[in-house]
Amino acid sequence: xxxxxxxxxxxxxxxxxxxxxxxxxxxxxxxxxxxxxxxxxxxxxxxxxxxxxxxxxxxxxxxxxxxxxxxxxxxxxxxxxxxxxxxxxxxxxxxxxxxxxxxxxxxxxxxxxxxxxxxxxxxxxxxxxxxxxxxxxxxxxxxxxxxxxxxxxxxxxxxxxxxxxxxxxxxxxxxxxxxxxxxxxxxxxxxxxxxxxxxxxxxxxxxxxxxxxxxxxxxxxxxxxxxxxxxxxxxxxxxx
Amino acid sequence: xxxxxxxxxxxxxxxxxxxxxxxxxxxxxxxxxxxxxxxxxxxxxxxxxxxxxxxxxxxxxxxxxxxxxxxxxxxxxxxxxxxxxxxxxxxxxxxxxxxxxxxxxxxxxxxxxxxxxxxxxxxxxxxxxxxxxxxxxxxxxxxxxxxxxxxxxxxxxxxxxxxxxxxxxxxxxxxxxxxxxxxxxxxxxxxxxxxxxxxxxxxxxxxxxxxxxxxxxxxxxxxxxxxxxxxxxxxxxxxx
Amino acid sequence: xxxxxxxxxxxxxxxxxxxxxxxxxxxxxxxxxxxxxxxxxxxxxxxxxxxxxxxxxxxxxxxxxxxxxxxxxxxxxxxxxxxxxxxxxxxxxxxxxxxxxxxxxxxxxxxxxxxxxxxxxxxxxxxxxxxxxxxxxxxxxxxxxxxxxxxxxxxxxxxxxxxxxxxxxxxxxxxxxxxxxxxxxxxxxxxxxxxxxxxxxxxxxxxxxxxxxxxxxxxxxxxxxxxxxxxxxxxxxxxx
Amino acid sequence: xxxxxxxxxxxxxxxxxxxxxxxxxxxxxxxxxxxxxxxxxxxxxxxxxxxxxxxxxxxxxxxxxxxxxxxxxxxxxxxxxxxxxxxxxxxxxxxxxxxxxxxxxxxxxxxxxxxxxxxxxxxxxxxxxxxxxxxxxxxxxxxxxxxxxxxxxxxxxxxxxxxxxxxxxxxxxxxxxxxxxxxxxxxxxxxxxxxxxxxxxxxxxxxxxxxxxxxxxxxxxxxxxxxxxxxxxxxxxxxx
Numbered sequence: 038x039x040x041x042x043x044x045x046x047x048x049x050x051x052x053x054x055x056x057x058x059x060x061x062x063x064x065x066x067x068x069x070x071x072x073x074x075x076x077x078x079x080x081x082x083x084x085x086x087x088x089x090x091x092x093x094x095x096x097x098x099x100x101x102x103x104x105x106x107x108x109x110x111x112x113x114x115x116x117x118x119x120x121x122x123x124x125x126x127x128x129x130x131x132x133x134x135x136x137x138x139x140x141x142x143x144x145x146x147x148x149x150x151x152x153x154x155x156x157x158x159x160x161x162x163x164x165x166x167x168x169x170x171x172x173x174x175x176x177x178x179x180x181x182x183x184x185x186x187x188x189x190x191x192x193x194x195x196x197x198x199x200x201x202x203x204x205x206x207x208x209x210x211x212x213x214x215x216x217x218x219x220x221x222x223x224x225x226x227x228x229x230x231x232x233x234x235x236x237x238x239x240x241x242x243x244x245x246x247x248x249x250x251x252x253x254x255x256x257x258x259x260x261x262x263x264x265x266x267x268x269x270x271x272x273x274x275x276x277x
Numbered sequence: 278x279x280x281x282x283x284x285x286x287x288x289x290x291x292x293x294x295x296x297x298x299x300x301x302x303x304x305x306x307x308x309x310x311x312x313x314x315x316x317x318x319x320x321x322x323x324x325x326x327x328x329x330x331x332x333x334x335x336x337x338x339x340x341x342x343x344x345x346x347x348x349x350x351x352x353x354x355x356x357x358x359x360x361x362x363x364x365x366x367x368x369x370x371x372x373x374x375x376x377x378x379x380x381x382x383x384x385x386x387x388x389x390x391x392x393x394x395x396x397x398x399x400x401x402x403x404x405x406x407x408x409x410x411x412x413x414x415x416x417x418x419x420x421x422x423x424x425x426x427x428x429x430x431x432x433x434x435x436x437x438x439x440x441x442x443x444x445x446x447x448x449x450x451x452x453x454x455x456x457x458x459x460x461x462x463x464x465x466x467x468x469x470x471x472x473x474x475x476x477x478x479x480x481x482x483x484x485x486x487x488x489x490x491x492x493x494x495x496x497x498x499x500x501x502x503x504x505x506x507x508x509x510x511x512x513x514x515x516x517x
Numbered sequence: 518x519x520x521x522x523x524x525x526x527x528x529x530x531x532x533x534x535x536x537x538x539x540x541x542x543x544x545x546x547x548x549x550x551x552x553x554x555x556x557x558x559x560x561x562x563x564x565x566x567x568x569x570x571x572x573x574x575x576x577x578x579x580x581x582x583x584x585x586x587x588x589x590x591x592x593x594x595x596x597x598x599x600x601x602x603x604x605x606x607x608x609x610x611x612x613x614x615x616x617x618x619x620x621x622x623x624x625x626x627x628x629x630x631x632x633x634x635x636x637x638x639x640x641x642x643x644x645x646x647x648x649x650x651x652x653x654x655x656x657x658x659x660x661x662x663x664x665x666x667x668x669x670x671x672x673x674x675x676x677x678x679x680x681x682x683x684x685x686x687x688x689x690x691x692x693x694x695x696x697x698x699x700x701x702x703x704x705x706x707x708x709x710x711x712x713x714x715x716x717x718x719x720x721x722x723x724x725x726x727x728x729x730x731x732x733x734x735x736x737x738x739x740x741x742x743x744x745x746x747x748x749x750x751x752x753x754x755x756x757x
Numbered sequence: 758x759x760x761x762x763x764x765x766x767x768x769x770x771x772x773x774x775x776x777x778x779x780x781x782x783x784x785x786x787x788x789x790x791x792x793x794x795x796x797x798x799x800x801x802x803x804x805x806x807x808x809x810x811x812x813x814x815x816x817x818x819x820x821x822x823x824x825x826x827x828x829x830x831x832x833x834x835x836x837x838x839x840x841x842x843x844x845x846x847x848x849x850x851x852x853x854x855x856x857x858x859x860x861x862x863x864x865x866x867x868x869x870x871x872x873x874x875x876x877x878x879x880x881x882x883x884x885x886x887x888x889x890x891x892x893x894x895x896x897x898x899x900x901x902x903x904x905x906x907x908x909x910x911x912x913x914x915x916x917x918x919x920x921x922x923x924x925x926x927x928x929x930x931x932x933x934x935x936x937x938x939x940x941x942x943x944x945x946x947x948x949x950x951x952x953x954x955x956x957x958x959x960x961x962x963x964x965x966x967x968x969x970x971x972x973x974x975x976x977x978x979x980x981x982x983x984x985x986x987x988x989x990x991x992x993x994x995x996x997x
Binding site for chain 1: 891893894895896897907918919920921925928929932933934935938939940942
């Protein structure tokens with residue numbers, strides 16, 4: 038059993054017609070189907086327990102109880118990063134260090150949570166031009182690439198370009214090619230404490246990226262990869 | 278099902294009384310019990326298929342068929358590294374790049390196979406003094422450390438000291454403290470191609486190191502970690 | 518010309534007799550002599566411009582002007598980490614991302630600045646027992662090890678032990694052996710943005726560690742290594 | 758003073774009209790001008806001592822004396838990798854481990870020397886289509902990127918595509934975008950022993966890539982980066 042909590046800002050889909058047309062129930066509900074749909078049952082043989090949480094719930098839906106019960110947290114945010122309370126950021130950080138997995142999606146590169154865990158600005162270049170993107174698998178031996186082809190092609194998407202101000206990833210799984218002439222490190226693995234973190238670029242609010250079967254496959258692979266393992270004691274403090 | 282092939286030089290145990298006393302059936306047979314014994318059945322829930330191969334068999338016991346069927350190869354050698362045929366080294370390297378896991382044990386730091394895959398001399402300092410070693414878990418979140426305590430203590434062992442001429446490990450899991458005043462990076466993770474490689478220091482031929490329950494636990498954890506994953510295509514050559 | 522700013526909490530030396538006996542003018546002044554003393558002039562051929570700053574000065578002595586003019590910042594703190602203003606931490610982080618070098622010394626592992634840049638708790642184990650420490654050079658090819666012997670021995674010091682809750686270092690230069698049975702990753706290199714960060718363990722307030730010639734050598738080597746380089750543009754934002 | 762040895766296979770330029778038209782004196786002589794031309798004198802303030810060596814000289818021009826005197830070795834090869842004697846490969850590897858820098862250029866990804874030091878197949882995808890390449894600086898803080906703009910554009914070149922079967926680089930400096938839809942890790946830093954290795958993709962024999970001012974700048978930056986440093990002793994063997 039793998040318990041997943043999908044966190045979504047859930048503003049665009051309520052305020053913006055274009056986003057509402059693509060994700061009428063919110064991006065979190067679309068992401069939930071990645072783990073509850075038929076393809077998950079057929080492919081993975083894992084039983085997922087999926088919950089969602091959003092910015093405007095009390096504690097942004099991320100109480101200590103919720104986080105304690107979460108194996109892997111997915112995070113999608115864009116226009117309201119600053120409204121996330123520092124106390125909740127502290128809580129998420131602490132849980133990641135203890136072993137909770139974290140998937141940081143698309144514009145969440147600018148989330149407080151990601152910046153806190155990486156220590157850099159997490160800035161990048163961008164252009165909303167609806168051009169084609171190819172996510173090349175540069176690490177075909179990585180479990181996050183299980184079952185993929187050489188690349189994933191997204192016909193219409195927003196461009197993210199280098200430089201991407203993040204620490205050198207532990208492993209780089211995907212590098213994107215954009216029609217307009219840019220490249221981007223689109224699948225970056227990190228460890229912080231006992232927790233595994235995966236940044237995955239795809240996912241704009243006005244393109245139906247999360248319906249793409251290979252993107253969905255990556256999300257399930259990444260959840261499996263980021264799931265906590267037993268490990269050894271993290272004992273700190275004075276030693277006799 | 279995880280298919281393990283345990284390769285052993287198998288010379289000390291046939292030629293040297295002291296080694297024969299500790300490992301009368303050979304180190305390979307002692308290592309086999311790590312995966313076939315009761316503790317494996319209780320702890321792991323994995324079904325292991327264990328084979329052994331030794332230097333003096335034809336092809337050193339490592340034909341293409343054997344390697345093709347192997348998920349993880351364990352390698353123990355010491356005094357006869359040079360007798361391993363280059364053709365077999367090529368074969369092992371190729372299989373590792375394709376995804377086969379490899380555990381390199383103790384004095385096999387000097388094996389042709391390890392040097393081939395790492396590209397360095399793999400030299401170190403050593404002293405056969407029977408002093409105490411403590412293998413500290415420096416990466417408690419790593420699955421190879423699952424179920425361990427803060428450190429593993431080996432009361433009597435050979436010392437290996439830094440500098441250890443290997444590339445900076447992808448992940449460092451253990452660092453050893455030696456009674457005589459030295460330290461050593463004792464558990465080093467690497468990836469080459471799609472294959473996972475783990476160097477694990479413990480294992481002298483005249484100390485019963487492979488009877489230690491925690492060392493055995495590490496070996497099983499490392500086999501699980503090094504097992505091949507599906508991945509994406511490794512396609513090379515001219516592209517249309 | 519290399520402009521160094523040495524930041525010190527400067528409390529122990531004013532409040533605690535034992536510390537005052539070892540560092541009567543403050544640890545910052547003792548560290549300044551590393552770069553202004555005869556040995557620096559003979560060995561390095563670099564002209565250093567050395568400034569100091571302390572917690573109880575306005576802005577903790579770290580105004581924008583001071584930081585803008587600083588090539589490498591040294592940071593020593595212990596009992597008053599929480600008194601460092603977040604605004605100053607923001608400023609230091611931003612300058613590091615832009616390229617300023619940072620040396621984090623001893624108990625400053627727990628400084629806000631270090632935790633901000635690494636994203637982890639930076640916790641460890643410790644024991645104030647005055648035992649012997651040996652800092653082994655595990656990366657003899659690293660410029661921070663220039664001119665050293667195999668190890669640096671400190672006859673009396675505080676123990677720091679693993680696990681050390683930091684991201685896997687980009688390069689590990691030193692690993693410490695402690696008489697009492699522990700090990701520690703004592704010299705850790707990181708990059709964040711364009712800035713180079715070096716954590717260096719030695720330096721307790723009641724042992725005259727900063728008088729040790731090899732520790733002083735390491736500090737100068739580390740300043741040279743951490744000095745900013747020209748680089749390429751860090752351009753972020755919307756791209757046409 | 759930095760002593761550079763430029764090794765070139767030097768076959769295409771003698772046997773193939775197209776290559777001879779671009780590099781009439783051989784690629785090695787074109788590369789030599791990177792360090793002896795006016796731009797080097799103006800920009801770098803380093804005195805270079807430049808030598809060349811080619812496949813068909815005795816010992817391929819790489820005697821022990823030549824290598825002992827070399828700070829950084831550049832390597833260009835393409836169609837005759839197999840003709841390089843293993844004894845010379847051993848010698849180059851040993852010198853790199855001792856600290857000699859190595860720049861591996863373009864099709865030399867398949868050289869024996871590079872494969873020996875990395876331990877992988879170093880395979881990739883390619884297409885000789887004369888399309889446009891953009892080498893994006895993904896690590897603007899790296900000294901190899903000093904003085905560059907956001908990217909280097911090469912109007913006509915051969916394509917190299919992922920996957921590139923190399924170990925995860927210590928630092929990735931450039932990622933290429935190709936007009937035809939591919940990406941490639943074009944500037945990869947490694948350390949082996951005390952030696953620094955930089956793989957740099959540009960450089961086909963039938964395009965005048967080595968006349969590009971920014972490519973030339975990168976080559977000089979990389980030589981500076983790869984130059985040996987003093988370090989600490991590499992002492993191996995039995996320890997008393």
